[in-house]
Amino acid sequence: MKARVRGASALLAVVASIAAVSATLPAVSPAAATSSDYALATQTLPDGHKVVARWDPCRTITYSVNARYAAGKSSHRNAAIRDVQAAFARASVATGINFKYVGSTTQIPTNTSANRWYERQNSAEIVVSWVRQGSSASRSSLLSRVGRGSAAGTGGYAFKYWKVTGSPWTGVTGRGFVVLDGSQIGTFKAGFGSGSTRGALLLHEIGHSLGLLHVGSTSQVMYPTVLPRSYAGYATGDRNGLRHLGTASGCVNAPGWVWTDLS
Ligand SMILES: [Zn+2]
Numbered sequence: 001m002k003a004r005v006r007g008a009s010a011l012l013a014v015v016a017s018i019a020a021v022s023a024t025l026p027a028v029s030p031a032a033a034t035s036s037d038y039a040l041a042t043q044t045l046p047d048g049h050k051v052v053a054r055w056d057p058c059r060t061i062t063y064s065v066n067a068r069y070a071a072g073k074s075s076h077r078n079a080a081i082r083d084v085q086a087a088f089a090r091a092s093v094a095t096g097i098n099f100k101y102v103g104s105t106t107q108i109p110t111n112t113s114a115n116r117w118y119e120r121q122n123s124a125e126i127v128v129s130w131v132r133q134g135s136s137a138s139r140s141s142l143l144s145r146v147g148r149g150s151a152a153g154t155g156g157y158a159f160k161y162w163k164v165t166g167s168p169w170t171g172v173t174g175r176g177f178v179v180l181d182g183s184q185i186g187t188f189k190a191g192f193g194s195g196s197t198r199g200a201l202l203l204h205e206i207g208h209s210l211g212l213l214h215v216g217s218t219s220q221v222m223y224p225t226v227l228p229r230s231y232a233g234y235a236t237g238d239r240n241g242l243r244h245l246g247t248a249s250g251c252v253n254a255p256g257w258v259w260t261d262l263s
Contacts, residue, residue, distance in 0.1 A: 035217035038241030043159050045169035052244070053159045053211045055173045058251035060098045060263040063088060064105040066129035069138050069182035079190050084128050086192065087202035090233040091210065095246030100263060105129075109177035110140040117142060118158035118175040125175055125262050126209055128202075130182035140179045152187065152226065153180040153201050155208030160258050172252045174259030176209030178202070192232060200231040207238060211245050 041053040055061060063084070070080040081104070088099040105123040108131055121127055132138040133150075143154050155178045161171030180201065192199030203221045214224045220237045234242060243249075 035215070035219050035235070035237050036240055037215040037217040037220055037237040038222065038244075039213035039215055040241055040244060041157075041211045041213050043161065043171055045161050045171060046163070047169050049169065051171055052249075053157065053171070053173050054245050054249065054252055055097065055157075055176075055210065056252040056254060057095060057097045057245070057247040057249070059261070060100050061126060062100045062102045062124040062263045063126040063128060064102050064107070064124035066105050066107060066127065068106070068130070069132045070130040070180075071182075071185060076190075080130070080198065083191060083198050083202055087199060087206050090203060091206050091242065094234050094239045094242035095210065096243075096248065097210075097246055099126075102262075108138070108140050109142055109179055111142065116158075117177060121175050121177070122260075122262065126177065126206075128178040128180075128206075130180045130185070132182050134183070138182075142177065143179045143181060150181060150184070152184045153178065153205045155179075155205030157209050157211065160254075162255070162258055164255070170252075170254070172254045172258065173211065174254075178205040178209055180205065188226070194230040196226050196228045197231065200226050203231065203234060203238075207234070207242070210242065212238065212241050 042050050043053045044050045065081050065084050067077040067080045071077050085101055092099050102124050105127060107123050107127055108129045109117040109121060109127050111117055131140045131143060143151055157173045158175040159171055159173045161169055163169045187196060188198040188201050189195050190198055200221060204226060207222050212222050215222045215237060217223060217237060218227060220235045221231055222238055
């Protein structure tokens with residue numbers, strides 16, 4: 001966590017949250033029942049007030065994609081980008097937020113000794129990147145091992161809170177990331193059909209970047225493991241959570257100095 005003073009009357013601080021998902025565990029059998037379960041990430045402001053970590057849903061949120069390590073063939077990399085776009089389209093329907101693809105990037109969200117991922121993320125508000133952990137040039141420190149296996153992906157956000165004299169503490173999310181293990185690309189089928197799909201993995205990690213946490217219901221995309229089942233899109237509970245994070249809950253008005261607008 002880092003805090004700095006902005007002038008004499010305003011305070012600004014930033015916190016970051018990440019979560020990981022593991023690859024398919026065939027031992028888990030999907031439940032048939034539907035569920036309305038969802039969980040929202042929260043942040044506690046310095047005055048003790050706990051708030052849901054939300055983006056301003058009334059502003060366009062840009063995203064860029066680094067598919068260099070998603071596949072060997074360019075046609076397969078392009079298919080991966082199309083899956084990202086399709087996943088954001090589903091998130092847009094569920095939240096009412098306008099997500100805008102601003103092209104490819106060579107950036108990999110990662111923490112370095114010099115800075116944290118959100119301090120150098122200038123290509124888009126959300127960066128989606130495949131990585132290869134075997135080489136320092138293609139690695140992300142955000143993707144870690146989970147239990148006995150390696151995480152297939154991780155997603156998260158950075159949230160800033162501020163105070164201006166005479167007003168209460170307020171906070172808003174302004175950067176997000178999705179990091180996916182390119183070496184596990186063969187574990188996930190392209191698209192959104194039946195089986196363990198890249199589409200479901202993307203929906204899950206994008207869900208984290210927007211502020212969704214894991215749930216215990218196996219029928220939801222936000223279950224911690226991508227199950228070998230068909231996810232056409234977000235399930236009932238996921239959509240309920242995304243609705244709370246989106247335009248239905250109103251705008252979050254932040255001064256321009258809190259986050260640099262990249263749209
Ligand atoms: Zn997760």
